Amino acid sequence: MSEIIKKNSWVVLLSKEKSFVVRCKGKFNTQYGIINLDELIGKPYGSEVKTHLGKKFVVTKPYLCDVMRKLERGPQVILPKDAAVILAKTGIGKNAVAIDAGSGSGFLAIFLANYLKRVYTYEKNEKFHELVKRNLKILGIRNAVAKLGDVRKGFEEKNVDLVVLDLEEPEKVVKHAYNALKKGCWLVIYCPFAEEVGRVVNEMEKRGFVITEIVENLQRSWSISFDKKGFSHLRAEPYVTFTGFIVFGRKV
Numbered sequence: 306m307s308e309i310i311k312k313n314s315w316v317v318l319l320s321k322e323k324s325f326v327v328r329c330k331g332k333f334n335t336q337y338g339i340i341n342l343d344e345l346i347g348k349p350y351g352s353e354v355k356t357h358l359g360k361k362f363v364v365t366k367p368y369l370c371d372v373m374r375k376l377e378r379g380p381q382v383i384l385p386k387d388a389a390v391i392l393a394k395t396g397i398g399k400n401a402v403a404i405d406a407g408s409g410s411g412f413l414a415i416f417l418a419n420y421l422k423r424v425y426t427y428e429k430n431e432k433f434h435e436l437v438k439r440n441l442k443i444l445g446i447r448n449a450v451a452k453l454g455d456v457r458k459g460f461e462e463k464n465v466d467l468v469v470l471d472l473e474e475p476e477k478v479v480k481h482a483y484n485a486l487k488k489g490c491w492l493v494i495y496c497p498f499a500e501e502v503g504r505v506v507n508e509m510e511k512r513g514f515v516i517t518e519i520v521e522n523l524q525r526s527w528s529i530s531f532d533k534k535g536f537s538h539l540r541a542e543p544y545v546t547f548t549g550f551i552v553f554g555r556k557v
């Protein structure tokens with residue numbers, strides 16, 4: 306049986322021209338007219354709704370990428386393009402446990418929690434720790450645990466499969482990551498600056514990690530149009546240039 310839309314749940318309003326992600330409650334104004342969202346409560350996902358001007362939208366259940374657009378942002382986040390590379394290169398999956406530090410806005414923790422069994426995310430700044438808790442609550446994520454603490458003092462968890470560091474002076478946390486990880490498992494360090502890569506690699510090698518790869522992930526979107534003869538024309542969109550180096554190592 307198809308799932309029913311509940312009051313206040315997130316829904317995606319999809320049309321060819323435009324999509325919106327909203328809580329299902331009350332009235333929603335669009336440039337195509339007003340949608341009465343209360344009409345949708347109790348109907349199955351996949352239903353259609355019309356604005357008061359007659360524009361039709363299909364109502365679907367959101368994926369993570371939809372609702373992440375609604376989250377509050379504090380410090381610079383790890384973008385999905387880089388988070389996806391962490392999953393792909395480590396091959397980590399649904400039975401894995403990870404540590405993420407610092408939490409920042411919680412974007413990486415939320416992304417990882419969508420694929421892994423459990424994520425512990427550490428943040429030393431109380432304001433950002435509260436922000437992460439709010440973001441986890443908005444999305445109803447229960448397998449990510451937000452912890453307030455300075456990771457230079459170490460991690461409470463042992464035998465984890467992955468530690469990701471995205472914070473200042475990550476080299477000072479490498480020894481704690483080593484203690485928290487199972488043998489053969491992954492330390493991934495996100496470095497926005499080239500000088501940091503050298504410091505991190507030296508420390509990782511000294512502490513018993515083997516460096517497997519250092520990656521910069523470039524991603525470019527393209528748009529397509531067709532001329533009267535049906536020939537396609539591709540055009541590169543402006544793209545996010547440098548975001549960070551990602552250093553991958555395994556505990557040996």
Ligand SMILES: C[S@@+](CC[C@H](N)C(=O)[O-])C[C@H]1O[C@@H](n2cnc3c(N)ncnc32)[C@H](O)[C@@H]1O
Pocket residue numbers: 380381382383384406407408409410411412413414427428429430433454455456457471472473
């Ligand atoms: C760039 S942000 C992390 C963003 C996060 N990866 C995301 O995707 O939303 C870095 C965060 O690390 C936190 N931080 C820095 N040093 C820390 C430490 N020693 N222990 C815990 N958190 C720390 C900072 O307060 C900041 O919020």
